[in-house]
Amino acid sequence: MAETSPQRLIDHMRGVRYGEVLAVFLRDTGLEAEVYGTQMLNECPQELWETLNAEEIAKDLGAVFTKLNGPRYWVLDGLGSKVAVVDPVFKDFNGIQMRRIATIPLGADFAAGAYVVRNVNRGAVFFWDAGKTVYELVDPEGHALVMQARCVGVDSNMTEESLATLGERLALPDGWSYRTRVLDAELVVDTSATLATVVQDEFENSYTLPY
Numbered sequence: 001m002a003e004t005s006p007q008r009l010i011d012h013m014r015g016v017r018y019g020e021v022l023a024v025f026l027r028d029t030g031l032e033a034e035v036y037g038t039q040m041l042n043e044c045p046q047e048l049w050e051t052l053n054a055e056e057i058a059k060d061l062g063a064v065f066t067k068l069n070g071p072r073y074w075v076l077d078g079l080g081s082k083v084a085v086v087d088p089v090f091k092d093f094n095g096i097q098m099r100r101i102a103t104i105p106l107g108a109d110f111a112a113g114a115y116v117v118r119n120v121n122r123g124a125v126f127f128w129d130a131g132k133t134v135y136e137l138v139d140p141e142g143h144a145l146v147m148q149a150r151c152v153g154v155d156s157n158m159t160e161e162s163l164a165t166l167g168e169r170l171a172l173p174d175g176w177s178y179r180t181r182v183l184d185a186e187l188v189v190d191t192s193a194t195l196a197t198v199v200q201d202e203f204e205n206s207y208t209l210p211y
Contacts, residue, residue, distance in 0.1 A: 006125040006190045010040075010079040014132070015160070018149075019044030019070035021052070021093060023063040024106065031064065031106035035120075036091055036098040044071045044096060051094045069204070072149040075160060077132060080125025083192045114202040115173050119195040126208065128187040133180055135163045137199060137207050140175030145199050145207035146187065154203045163205075170201055 020037040038044045049071055058066040082101075089100040102122035115137075126148060128134055135147040152158050167178030189196075189210050197209035 006080045006188055006192070008078040008080055008125075008127050011077065013074045013079055014077050016074050017043040018072055018074070019049055019068070019096070019098075020072070021057060021091075021098060022067040022069050022104070023058065023061045024065050024067075025063050029105070033104040033106060034063075034086070034100055035069075035102040035104065035122075036093075037101045038096060038098050039101065041097050041099060046071065048095045052096070057093060068153070070151060070153050072151050072153075072206070073160070075135065075147045075150050075163070076126045077129040078127035080127065080188075080190070081192060082125075083123030086121075114171075114200055115176065116199070118198050120191075120198050122196050123192050124196070125192055126189040128183055130183050130186050133164075133182050134187065135166065135205075136179050136181070137172075137201065138177045138179060143209060144179075145197070145209045146189070147205055148189075148198075148208045149206045151200075151204040151206070158203060158205070166201075166203075166205075169203075 018038045020035055022033045022035055024031055024033045049068075052068055054066045054068050058064070086100050086103055091098050091100070102120055104118055104120050128146065136144045138144045147163070150158050150160065150163065164180055170178055172178065187210060189208055191211070194211065199207045201207075
């Protein structure tokens with residue numbers, strides 16, 4: 001029996017804004033982050049986002065610490081089915097409604113920073129359209145990770161247009177490179193049944209490894 005291709009459920013996602021709160025907890029297996037996001041709930045209003053205090057949120061959640069991740073804009077074109085990898089707990093952070101959407105195992109040897117490869121349990125399907133531009137980090141083994149979202153939390157002027165020359169601003173590790181290209185066919189990243197592999201650059205733009 002032939003495998004069924006993932007179905008696109010939501011279109012026109014490129015440029016849609018969202019924000020996330022990453023809450024890090026100490027578990028039996030080490031540190032683990034729970035990801036709360038505004039995706040499909042709201043577009044993370046800036047005036048409310050500016051009121052968030054990471055230390056206060058950590059105290060309220062009983063977390064070791066929290067990170068405000070964003071605001072961010074999708075640099076993909078469509079979304080498929082979402083598997084509930086965690087109970088979808090809803091939280092209100094100073095008027096911004098978020099839903100728990102994923103977990104990130106950090107382990108005992110957690111290292112923060114750019115170009116650190118992480119595995120994310122998110123249960124999602126992402127689509128990039130043929131004919132659209134994609135922005136990629138290429139690791140020393142030649143694996144290309146495609147940008148899924150740009151961040152304006154580090155550089156508020158990070159527009160999609162500016163991504164064309166982003167490589168000139170990146171302090172890439174040895175063996176890494178940045179490139180842009182136009183897709184000649186639809187790109188689908190299906191992590192509905194596997195962990196996603198993700199990386200961020202120093203501007204906290206997020207990239208994912210296609211499977």
